[in-house]
Amino acid sequence: MNEVHASEPFRTLFAREDAFAWLAAQTGPVFRAAPGRRTLRFEYAGAAWFLKLHAGVGWREILKNLLFLRAPVLDARREAVAAAALAAAGVPTLDVMAWGRAGRNPARRRSFIVTRPIPAERTLDDVAHAWLSTEERNPVLKRRVIRRVAELVRRMHGAGIHHRDLYLVHFLVSDLPDGLHLIDLHRAGIGRLVRRRWLVKDLGSLDFAAGNALLTQRDRLRFLAAYRGRPLREILPAERGFWAAVLRRSRRLHRRTERKGRDR
Secondary structure (H helix, E strand, C coil), X not given: CEEEEECCCHHHHHHHCCHHHHXXXXXXXXXXXXXXXXXXXXXXXXXXXXXXXXXXXXXXXXXXXXHCCCCCCCCCHHHHHHHHHHHHCCCCECCEEEEEEECCCCCCCEEEEEECCCCCCEEHHHHHHHCCCHHHCCHHHHHHHHHHHHHHHHHHHHCCEECCCCCHHHEEEEECCCEEEECCCCCCEECCCCCHHHHHHHHHHHHHHHHHHCCCHHHHHHHHHHHHXXXXXXXXXXXXXXXXXHHHHHHHHHHHHHHHHHHC
């Protein structure tokens, strides 16, 4: 398996250069480095770009995911497909300029994805922490942000996509409330319909992450109404069990985080 998909200026470049070798040689500020994955910023054709390089994940990682009935992330294709689907659904996200993968052995497959930079210097988690300061609190803006996040998540789930890492740090902020961009899609699940368990996991993770934003019960109800796009009097009687499961997921994450903090 060896495939490369690219828009200009990379289409012309990769017609004469080996995409994998050329990208592997690029240098620049490294924003994230994890086993088998590296994200950096580089310059080409008078512009800045972001590059995520994937090395093979190894059989241990593949078998671990299969053991827990999870689809392993083998390459960058999933992130590229998810970004295209989100954009089509009206969710601001990564603008993918090129992606590719090489290798038949799934444990050793190499891949890459190149995206345009998003003009943002903070995440929604940064904004939430700022709201802890009295000087930074703006209740009207907070309500507008809650509605905007609910709208984007509703569109994502409506398009058959679940994020699997839906935390505030994965919303980049260029402006509030409308300038939110959803990123880190490499684990996203894509299908025609999102199953209940994945909805609960996404929404529970988001509620857990929003704890730093001093969420009130009213804030949660505002999110619920905006996410469903219906009045609360219609939602609550019919979906009480579903939203209770979301809160249980959020509380489990809180307890897990507290245990890890005590164990350090």
